[in-house]
Amino acid sequence: MKLSQGIAGLVVVAASVLLLVDRTEPMNPALARLSPLPPTPLDPTNRWADDARAVRLGHWLFFDPRLSLDASVSCATCHDPALAFTDGKPLAETLGVGIRKTPTILNTVHSRWLFWDGRADSLWAQATEPIENPLEMGMDRLALAHRVLAETDLREAYEVLFGPLPELHRSERFPAHARPIPNDPGHSHAVAWAGMNEQDRESVNRFYANLGKALAAYERQLVRADAPLDRYVAAMAAGDTEGGGHLSASAKRGLELFLGRGNCTTCHSGPTLSDLEFHNNQVPTADGRPPTDPGRFEGARLVKANPFNGAGAYSDDNQGPAAARVRRLKTDSMGWGEFKTPSLRNLAGRAPYFHAGQMADLESVLHFYSTLEGASGQSHHQENVLRPLHLSAEETADLLGFLLSLEGRPLDPFWNSAPPQPSLDRRP
Amino acid sequence: MSGCTRILAPVVATLLVACSPEGADPLPEPQTVTSQAGGFQARWQPSVDPLPLNDSFDATLWLSTGANGLPIEGARISVDCRMPAHRHGMLQEVEVSDEGQGRYRVLGLLCHMPGHWVLQVDLTRGAVTERAQFDLVIE
Numbered sequence: 001m002k003l004s005q006g007i008a009g010l011v012v013v014a015a016s017v018l019l020l021v022d023r024t025e026p027m028n029p030a031l032a033r034l035s036p037l038p039p040t041p042l043d044p045t046n047r048w049a050d051d052a053r054a055v056r057l058g059h060w061l062f063f064d065p066r067l068s069l070d071a072s073v074s075c076a077t078c079h080d081p082a083l084a085f086t087d088g089k090p091l092a093e094t095l096g097v098g099i100r101k102t103p104t105i106l107n108t109v110h111s112r113w114l115f116w117d118g119r120a121d122s123l124w125a126q127a128t129e130p131i132e133n134p135l136e137m138g139m140d141r142l143a144l145a146h147r148v149l150a151e152t153d154l155r156e157a158y159e160v161l162f163g164p165l166p167e168l169h170r171s172e173r174f175p176a177h178a179r180p181i182p183n184d185p186g187h188s189h190a191v192a193w194a195g196m197n198e199q200d201r202e203s204v205n206r207f208y209a210n211l212g213k214a215l216a217a218y219e220r221q222l223v224r225a226d227a228p229l230d231r232y233v234a235a236m237a238a239g240d241t242e243g244g245g246h247l248s249a250s251a252k253r254g255l256e257l258f259l260g261r262g263n264c265t266t267c268h269s270g271p272t273l274s275d276l277e278f279h280n281n282q283v284p285t286a287d288g289r290p291p292t293d294p295g296r297f298e299g300a301r302l303v304k305a306n307p308f309n310g311a312g313a314y315s316d317d318n319q320g321p322a323a324a325r326v327r328r329l330k331t332d333s334m335g336w337g338e339f340k341t342p343s344l345r346n347l348a349g350r351a352p353y354f355h356a357g358q359m360a361d362l363e364s365v366l367h368f369y370s371t372l373e374g375a376s377g378q379s380h381h382q383e384n385v386l387r388p389l390h391l392s393a394e395e396t397a398d399l400l401g402f403l404l405s406l407e408g409r410p411l412d413p414f415w416n417s418a419p420p421q422p423s424l425d426r427r428p
Numbered sequence: 429m430s431g432c433t434r435i436l437a438p439v440v441a442t443l444l445v446a447c448s449p450e451g452a453d454p455l456p457e458p459q460t461v462t463s464q465a466g467g468f469q470a471r472w473q474p475s476v477d478p479l480p481l482n483d484s485f486d487a488t489l490w491l492s493t494g495a496n497g498l499p500i501e502g503a504r505i506s507v508d509c510r511m512p513a514h515r516h517g518m519l520q521e522v523e524v525s526d527e528g529q530g531r532y533r534v535l536g537l538l539c540h541m542p543g544h545w546v547l548q549v550d551l552t553r554g555a556v557t558e559r560a561q562f563d564l565v566i567e
Contacts, residue, residue, distance in 0.1 A: 029567060030542075033481070266541055275482050277519055277540045321484075328520035328536045335519075384515045 027236055030259045030269070035233035037225040037271045037345070037408075040109050044317035045310045046124050046213045048161065049220060053424050057157045058218030059415070060422035061211065066147055066154070068095070068137035075130070075215070078102045081416035084349035085222065090286065090357025096135035099293060101357040106346050107408075109220045112276035112325070116339045116355040117299025121326055122315075123216035125308040128208055132179050140179035140189050141208040148207075157423035162210045166203040173200050182305075205307065209314035221415050224346050224408030229255075232405070247405055253395075254402025262369075262389055262399065267341045273406065278338035282386060283354045284374035291376050295355070296335035304329060345406045362403060366396050458490070463551065463560040466494050470549045470560035474537075481566050482540045489524075489532040491551065499530025506550040507534050509564070511543060539566045 048054035061067060065074045073094045079085040085105040092098035100116050108114065114126035130136040131144065148154045149168050159165065168174045178192035185194070193201065228246045235244030247255065258264045269275050278296040285291050303326060308314050310322025317323070339355040353359045359368060367373070370391040391399065458473040471490040479485065489507070491500040507524055510517040523535040539545050545564040550557050 266543070269542065270482055275540050277482075324523075324536060325520070328523065330519055330521055334516055384513070 027233075028259060030265050031233060031255070032237070033270055034265075034273060035230045035271060037107070037110070037223070037230065040220055040223060043109075043122060043124075043216070043220075044320050045122050045315040045322045046216055047316040048210075048213045049124075049217055051161070051217060053157075053161050054214045054217035055221060056218075056419060056424045057161060057422050058214035058216065059221075059419050060157070061215055062218055063418035064154075064422075066151060067131055067139060067144065069139045069143065073137055075127075078130075078136070079105050081411075082349075084346055086350050088351065090352050092136065094136050095138045098133075098135050100355050101352065103342070104346065104350050105219050105222050106224050106411075107222070107272060107343055109223060110272045110276075110343070111340075113278075113299070113303065113340060115299065117295050117302070118278060118340055119299040119302035120306065120308070121303050121310050121322060122308075123219050124209065124212035125306060125310075127212040127215035127219070128308055131211075140177050141204055142175055142178040142189075142192070144211070145174070145204055145207050146176060148211075153422055157421075158207075158210070160423060160425060161214070162207075166200065166207060173197065174204070178204075202313070205314060209308055212308065218415075222411065224411060227345060227408045228405040229402075230408075248401055250398045251401035251405045254398035254400065255405075257391075257395055257399055258402055263385075263387075266385055268344055273344035274341040276341065278335060278340055279385070280337045280339075281354075282372065282375040282377060283358050283368065284376050286356055286358055288374070291337050293356070294336050296338035296340075297331075297333060300329055300331045300335050304331065344403060346408055347403055348407055362400055363396070366391065366399055370396065458488075459562060461560050461562055462494060463549075463558040465556075465558045467553075467556070467558045468492065468494050468500060468551055468560065469497070470551075470562075472534075472547065472549075472562060479539065479564055479566055481542055482538070484536055484538045487534040487537060489534055489549065491530050491532065491549075500551070501528065501530055502526060503530075503532070504552045505532065506548075506552075508548050508550075509537060509539055509545050510548060511539075511541060511545050513544060514541065539564065542566050 043049040062075045062079075065071045065077075067074060077094055078087045078092055079102065080087055087093070087102045090101060092100065092102040103116060108123060111123075112118075112121075114120040114123065115129075120126035120129065131139045132141065145166060145168055148158055149165050155165065166174060173196065175192040175196070177189050178196060179189045180193050181187045181190040184190060196204075228251075232243035232246035235242070235246060243252070258268075267275050267279055267281075278299075280295075303309055306312070309326045310320070311318050311326045315322065342353075347353075347362060351361055353362065353365050359365045368375075369386075370389045372386060372388045375386070389395075454477070455473055455475070456477040458471045460469055460471040462469050469492045471492075473488045475486040475488075489505075491503055491505070492498060493500060503526070505524060507522050508517055518538055519540060520536055520538055522537055525533045525535070527533055537547075543566060545566055547562040547564055549560045549562075551560070
């Protein structure tokens with residue numbers, strides 16, 4: 001073979017290799033990280049998380065007002081499926097008025113921390129709290145246990161799943177009302193709780209955690225994914241540079257702003273469009289006064305002290321990753337005034353926005369980030385991220401168009417109201 | 429992605445994996461820095477490459493004396509990551525275990541925001557604490 005033939009052959013091989021190399025423009029990694037929403041993660045701390053019977057019981061309980069002291073409100077009272085599982089109010093309002101807005105439950109299975117201040121680290125730990133909050137459902141765990149015992153449908157559904165209830169008929173050991181109240185040890189419920197022996201307290205806690213785990217099993221179903229953004233990213237990944245037409249021209253410009261000059265992915269990163277952590281975004285307080293809500297500073301302390309956390313005795317994996325996350329959590333004062341970055345998926349229907357419902361609509365939210373008008377200041381906090389974006393009217397409309405492209409497919413309507421009964425099966 | 433690439437990509441990927449030791453992604457080369465006062469050297473190697481955004485990872489740290497390069501065993505060290513531009517750091521504390529011969533395992537690093545981070549290693553010997561730091565970029 002002549003040298004020229006050899007060289008020609010090499011050139012042909014090289015050209016062939018080059019032709020085989022994908023010449024599609026690589027997708028912006030920041031965009032690729034926004035989609036798709038991954039499958040529902042496992043929760044080893046809740047051994048009933050994916051048990052169909054627990055899903056059914058939790059589904060029932062979510063809509064059952066018997067979980068509240070006067071049987072007047074259920075979880076769904078504040079987490080209304082018609083309002084994206086929120087209540088549409090600036091501050092949560094049931095038996096009393098809270099200090100923060102009711103957050104959505106949609107997609108919270110992807111959360112690292114629950115509540116605006118992250119004082120719970122799992123859906124099941126979160127679910128136990130509103131039931132005993134005097135401003136929410138006003139119940140106490142002993143009264144709830146007695147009620148479940150007395151209501152045949154609830155007792156059967158509970159016992160078929162979790163086994164026998166505590167020996168509640170032993171009234172000398174199990175008072176009618178009792179719960180731990182660390183910051184008010186003189187309260188009659190706290191006194192009654194302190195008067196119980198440790199084993200009985202443990203059995204009631206176990207019952208209470210089990211109800212939380214059933215509620216969590218239901219809440220794991222409340223996922224809305226496959227938004228226009230997801231279809232756009234999937235089309236882009238498949239080589240369609242137009243993204244399948246799933247985003248309007250305006251929404252595409254909004255996406256570009258979101259990833260670029262807006263620096264939105266500094267906090268709203270990842271497939272939930274949240275870093276799942278906490279920041280002080282200096283949003284104005286409702287009354288214009290300096291903020292007094294400690295937010296994450298207190299939330300971090302509370303989650304470490306919570307007996308229902310991932311490292312606690314009621315966790316079904318208290319040596320695993322969830323336990324390490326709680327153990328390693330810092331509680332320093334940097335967290336003062338920080339609140340959880342909310343997911344931007346499924347924003348429609350969740351108004352008003354921010355942790356105390358300070359902004360009536362998304363236009364107001366964007367106006368705030370554009371101008372930082374009325375910003376409450378860094379206060380105790382030193383994080384230095386926010387800069388006014390100085391958005392034009394067109395840019396605001398584009399960002400809004402992008403935000404509205406984050407609406408996932410609707411839930412199966414089955415999940416939006418109570419099921420026919422609390423149990424899938426009956427006691428043998 | 430073209431049809432041809434779609435077909436070839438898994439083949440190429442399989443070949444690449446087959447050629448790497450135990451099929452694992454290679455770890456990044458360890459980096460070494462000298463402490464600010466020159467009293468010790470720190471070498472670190474993360475458990476993953478690239479460094480993940482907002483996901484926990486671990487690292488190995490080797491400490492040696494600045495003068496003669498002897499391993500520093502049983503060191504009292506503090507490890508943290510900071511984000512200078514944002515004036516905050518990680519939201520969790522790492523756990524450090526001494527594996528002997530100047531080697532330390534660092535568990536639970538988590539950089540939750542994209543950008544420039546600084547990994548700080550503070551070594552205390554007697555009344556003196558010295559710092560060695562590495563620049564990290566999280567994308």
